[in-house]
Amino acid sequence: MKIAVVGTGYVGLVTGTCFAETGNQVICVDIDVKKIDRMLNGEIPIYEPGLDVLFHRNVEEGRLKFTTNLAEGIKDAEVIFLALPTPPGEDGSADLKYILKVADDLGYILDKYAVIIDKSTVPVGTAEKVRATIAKNAKVEFDVVSNPEFLREGVAVEDFMKPDRVVVGTTSEKAKKVMEKLYAPLVRQGNPVIFMDERSAEMTKYAANSFLAMKITFMNEIANLCEKVGANVDDIRRGIGTDSRIGKRFLFAGIGYGGSCFPKDVQALAKTSADFDYDFRILKSVMEVNDDQKKKLLPMVHNFFDNDLKGKTIAVWGLAFKPYTDDIREAPALENIEALLEAGANITVYDPEAMDNVKAILGDKVTFCHTPYAALDDADALMIFTEWPQFRTPEFEKMGKLLKNKVIFDGRNLYELSTMREMGYTYFSIGREKVS
Ligand SMILES: NC(=O)C1=CN([C@@H]2O[C@H](COP(=O)(O)OP(=O)(O)OC[C@H]3O[C@@H](n4cnc5c(N)ncnc54)[C@H](O)[C@@H]3O)[C@@H](O)[C@H]2O)C=CC1
Numbered sequence: 001m002k003i004a005v006v007g008t009g010y011v012g013l014v015t016g017t018c019f020a021e022t023g024n025q026v027i028c029v030d031i032d033v034k035k036i037d038r039m040l041n042g043e044i045p046i047y048e049p050g051l052d053v054l055f056h057r058n059v060e061e062g063r064l065k066f067t068t069n070l071a072e073g074i075k076d077a078e079v080i081f082l083a084l085p086t087p088p089g090e091d092g093s094a095d096l097k098y099i100l101k102v103a104d105d106l107g108y109i110l111d112k113y114a115v116i117i118d119k120s121t122v123p124v125g126t127a128e129k130v131r132a133t134i135a136k137n138a139k140v141e142f143d144v145v146s147n148p149e150f151l152r153e154g155v156a157v158e159d160f161m162k163p164d165r166v167v168v169g170t171t172s173e174k175a176k177k178v179m180e181k182l183y184a185p186l187v188r189q190g191n192p193v194i195f196m197d198e199r200s201a202e203m204t205k206y207a208a209n210s211f212l213a214m215k216i217t218f219m220n221e222i223a224n225l226c227e228k229v230g231a232n233v234d235d236i237r238r239g240i241g242t243d244s245r246i247g248k249r250f251l252f253a254g255i256g257y258g259g260s261c262f263p264k265d266v267q268a269l270a271k272t273s274a275d276f277d278y279d280f281r282i283l284k285s286v287m288e289v290n291d292d293q294k295k296k297l298l299p300m301v302h303n304f305f306d307n308d309l310k311g312k313t314i315a316v317w318g319l320a321f322k323p324y325t326d327d328i329r330e331a332p333a334l335e336n337i338e339a340l341l342e343a344g345a346n347i348t349v350y351d352p353e354a355m356d357n358v359k360a361i362l363g364d365k366v367t368f369c370h371t372p373y374a375a376l377d378d379a380d381a382l383m384i385f386t387e388w389p390q391f392r393t394p395e396f397e398k399m400g401k402l403l404k405n406k407v408i409f410d411g412r413n414l415y416e417l418s419t420m421r422e423m424g425y426t427y428f429s430i431g432r433e434k435v436s
């Protein structure tokens with residue numbers, strides 16, 4: 001099939017590359033000239049494991065192309081994906097300006113039937129808005145379908161190629177046939193496509209993200225209670241996760257959820273609820289608890305240093321909102337670093353992939369280090385915000401020699417309490433007793 005993907009970010013580039021990999025002709029369109037130039041020069045603008053092999057293969061074999069010109073990109077396309085940003089507007093609702101701008105442009109340039117696919121996460125009713133916007137100027141027949149994306153950054157290629165399910169919202173029989181053809185290779189491998197109407201598909205995406213955010217938040221509250229009652233949240237996780245009704249995944253207590261999606265999508269669903277006069281109380285609690293959870297380690301740090309962080313050096317391991325990505329959107333590390341800087345601390349940081357993105361925001365306010373150990377040199381304490389695998393089994397003895405105080409504030413529960421005790425560390429983690 002001929003496929004156009006408008007918006008070449010985490011979702012658009014993965015979508016385009018994976019559809020090229022299954023034999024389609026794909027053109028990716030973006031307004032960011034620099035981004036398109038980099039891709040035309042064989043450079044991938046984001047870090048996403050496994051994407052490089054597929055990207056280069058499909059570019060070389062002529063199935064994956066790039067342009068900044070929308071009309072050129074959609075020429076002869078049977079399907080046109082909209083994988084555009086939907087950032088939170090001032091009132092928390094998803095801002096549709098990027099989507100509606102492209103929809104408006106499409107109205108003028110569509111010259112034959114195509115299925116326009118909302119791949120972005122968009123509020124209930126957006127497919128209708130996109131349809132109406134295109135229809136204002138369109139001279140040909142078209143359909144608008146909702147096809148939300150459930151991939152996770154860091155494992156995006158695998159999630160896209162082997163999805164638990166694909167959700168397609170359409171009430172058009174003609175569009176349904178096109179979507180069946182598009183996803184046939186995935187269906188043949190046993191990945192189900194679930195058809196429903198547009199509004200239900202849009203709502204499914206918000207329900208999924210909000211449910212997962214709630215699951216994490218529930219565990220964070222259990223962790224906070226564990227600290228008070230003297231229980232260990234790791235044991236609780238194992239104890240409940242083995243119940244298949246609960247499931248093992250997304251039960252890791254930590255420093256709060258971040259990323260480009262959970263925070264904005266929970267907020268957007270809350271806004272939709274308010275718009276429809278429904279008081280969605282759980283969502284409000286989820287947002288409130290998560291805001292607090294992100295700052296959870298700060299009082300412990302202040303307390304440890306007798307409320308005087310001036311001139312203290314805090315080493316930070318992990319900047320990305322999760323491992324295997326360079327994405328720092330809503331990353332707990334950033335909020336903590338800013339609070340520590342405000343309190344007068346010096347910060348040294350290490351992250352295997354996200355340092356360039358942080359440099360663009362913090363510049364020389366923090367010291368960027370080439371190795372995790374370099375960040376520890378003469379630091380007064382270590383804080384951990386991302387569970388990159390290389391932080392899991394570090395050389396504790398070496399760390400102890402580099403650090404001025406053997407103290408770790410761990411937002412991801414990376415270490416066994418017994419190991420910390422044996423190695424003589426003071427160790428603060430989430431939902432577990434303090435080791436001192
Ligand atoms: N990042 C993720 O893991 C997931 C994101 N989503 C949703 O997918 C959507 C896109 O997210 P990301 O890929 O993370 O965004 P992104 O910000 O990484 O990429 C969006 C791209 O759209 C481009 N763009 C903006 N206006 C344009 C226009 N008029 N024409 C062409 N290109 C234009 C931007 O230059 C950018 O390259 C959002 O709605 C998000 O909620 C859904 C599932 C997973």
Ligand SMILES: O=C(O)[C@H]1O[C@H](OP(=O)(O)OP(=O)(O)OC[C@H]2O[C@@H](n3ccc(=O)[nH]c3=O)[C@H](O)[C@@H]2O)[C@H](O)[C@@H](O)[C@@H]1O
Pocket residue numbers: 121149150151152153154209212216249250251252253254255256257258259260261262321322
């Ligand atoms: O809509 C989206 O953009 C995507 O949002 C999430 O994916 P992503 O944000 O890439 O990352 P997750 O792995 O879900 O992690 C999100 C946040 O939750 C945190 N988390 C996750 C799992 C857990 O057990 N505990 C926990 O604190 C992570 O550290 C991270 O900050 C969803 O998992 C995807 O299904 C969805 O498509």
